[in-house]
Amino acid sequence: MINRISNCIQKSKENFSTILKDENLLQTIEQIVKVCIDAFRNDKKMLLCGNGGSASDAQHIAAELSGRFYKDRKPLYAEALHVNSSYITAVANDYGYEETYARMTEAAGRKEDVLLGISTSGNSPNVVKAMQKAKEMDMITIGFTGEDGGKMKGICDIIIRVPSSDTPRIQEAHILIGHIICQLIEEELF
Secondary structure, X not given: OHHHHHHHHHHHHHHHXXXXXXXXXXXXXXXXXXXXXXXXHOOOOEEEEOOXXXXXXXXXXXXHHHXXXXXXXXXXOEEEOOOOHHHXXXXXXXXXXXXXXXXXXXXXOOOOOEEEEEOOXXXXXXXXXXXXHXXXXXXXXXXXXXXXXXHHHHOOOXXXXXXXXXXXXHHHHHHHHHHHHHHHHHHHHO
């Protein structure tokens, strides 16, 4: 079992090393930070969405921004779209699960707000539909996916495509990148 544990850690290390050497990916992270800083400075908000572990990552990133990361500071308006279980279950029941995030994006989003959609495949129907709705509303769309990018690669203004097809490795990278973005936003704004 120790060998299997070591193997998991080694695969994660290799994934992070690949990211670290990818200048384009690092520049994309920088671009996301700048876009988010600009949005927050202009009294805009960040909405986030995903399913399963990606929903957890969306909620985690929202909490770091709206709560605090390192500093005691003013909260930033960041919210994960799935946190109202009554809303999610009502819309899923009445309109279908694929409509859940698009309807809340329409309700909560405004022009030049940011929507961050997280999907390891880039093909989650409810996240894709939310991205499409956000584009219609002139929101800024940011995607976190795996190496293929799926349908999101043709929709997002900015996309992080983690160079892996292994879901756990993709998710580990998503939260690392999310933490980097939160840290840099906080350092720049406060």
